[in-house]
Amino acid sequence: MGSNGPKNLDLRGPPIYPAGPFSPGQVPLFTILTLFPEAVQSYLSIGVLGLAVKRKLIQVEIVDFRDFSHDRHRTVDDRPFGGGPGMVLRPEPVAEAVEWVEERHGSHRRIVLDPAGTPFVQSHARELCTAERTLLLAGRYEGFDERLLQLLEFEPFSIGDFVLSGGELPALCLLEATARLIPGVLGDERSAEEDSFQDGNTLDHPHFTRPRVFRGLSVPQVLLQGDHAEIAAWRKKEALKRTKNRRTTLNEPDKA
Numbered sequence: 001m002g003s004n005g006p007k008n009l010d011l012r013g014p015p016i017y018p019a020g021p022f023s024p025g026q027v028p029l030f031t032i033l034t035l036f037p038e039a040v041q042s043y044l045s046i047g048v049l050g051l052a053v054k055r056k057l058i059q060v061e062i063v064d065f066r067d068f069s070h071d072r073h074r075t076v077d078d079r080p081f082g083g084g085p086g087m088v089l090r091p092e093p094v095a096e097a098v099e100w101v102e103e104r105h106g107s108h109r110r111i112v113l114d115p116a117g118t119p120f121v122q123s124h125a126r127e128l129c130t131a132e133r134t135l136l137l138a139g140r141y142e143g144f145d146e147r148l149l150q151l152l153e154f155e156p157f158s159i160g161d162f163v164l165s166g167g168e169l170p171a172l173c174l175l176e177a178t179a180r181l182i183p184g185v186l187g188d189e190r191s192a193e194e195d196s197f198q199d200g201n202t203l204d205h206p207h208f209t210r211p212r213v214f215r216g217l218s219v220p221q222v223l224l225q226g227d228h229a230e231i232a233a234w235r236k237k238e239a240l241k242r243t244k245n246r247r248t249t250l251n252e253p254d255k256a
Contacts (some may be wrong), residue, residue, distance in 0.1 A: 016041050016062040017053070019105065028131065028182060029059040031101050031108060032171055033094065034138040035076065037062045039168045049176055052185045060175075063101060068093040077141055087141045091148035094137065098152055101135065108135035110154045111174070113167035114143065117156030121201075124157070125177040136174060138167030201250035203243045205235040 077087040
């Protein structure tokens with residue numbers, strides 16, 4: 001079952017952000033399998049995720065599964081059986097990449113980014129942030145051979161009812177939504193606690209800063225008076241009002 005490693009590392013090189021030997025109790029490990037590692041790497045160098053990686057609060061390994069192709073042309077796709085437009089990603093390179101990763105680090109929770117998958121919501125992020133090792137599979141073209149997803153038991157997740165050209169952006173969405181819930185990743189833990197959806201399916205309340213008056217619009221007076229109980233009540237009321245006006249389908253707490 002195991003893989004002997006990438007067949008084409010001499011052409012592309014080892015994983016970006018290679019994670020060292022992993023043992024339980026360490027910071028969470030996220031492995032991203034992609035055909036465009038540079039696209040993922042650029043986002044991991046900035047913002048919240050960049051700080052989390054730099055401070056070693058999470059580990060991220062990026063693996064180009066093209067390195068596991070079996071021919072000198074580094075082919076990873078082929079025409080679909082039954083005809084039709086586009087190309088389908090072959091199962092062998094991805095299967096061997098997954099096996100290689102898990103031989104090095106141990107078993108992962110396996111997730112494939114797929115517009116036909118379960119909509120990813122905040123409760124999934126809360127659940128995922130407790131996992132020791134998570135593998136995110138980002139596809140291209142017409143997607144993956146279905147046998148790969150069945151045999152390796154990937155969980156399909158979607159970030160919305162629309163189609164992108166690849167799974168890299170959805171993978172980064174899942175990674176950031178999850179990582180920002182890990183203790184220490186955000187500078188102020190209250191930032192995550194007060195986000196939209198944290199208390200179920202309720203949007204965040206409106207925010208205001210200086211100046212007090214901007215082009216004729218003033219900051220709500222309740223926010224300037226220093227009464228924390230009144231401020232909390234106002235924010236809760238405004239959050240519920242915003243949720244009712246903007247997201248009428250958010251009636252019940254989300255379910256994992």
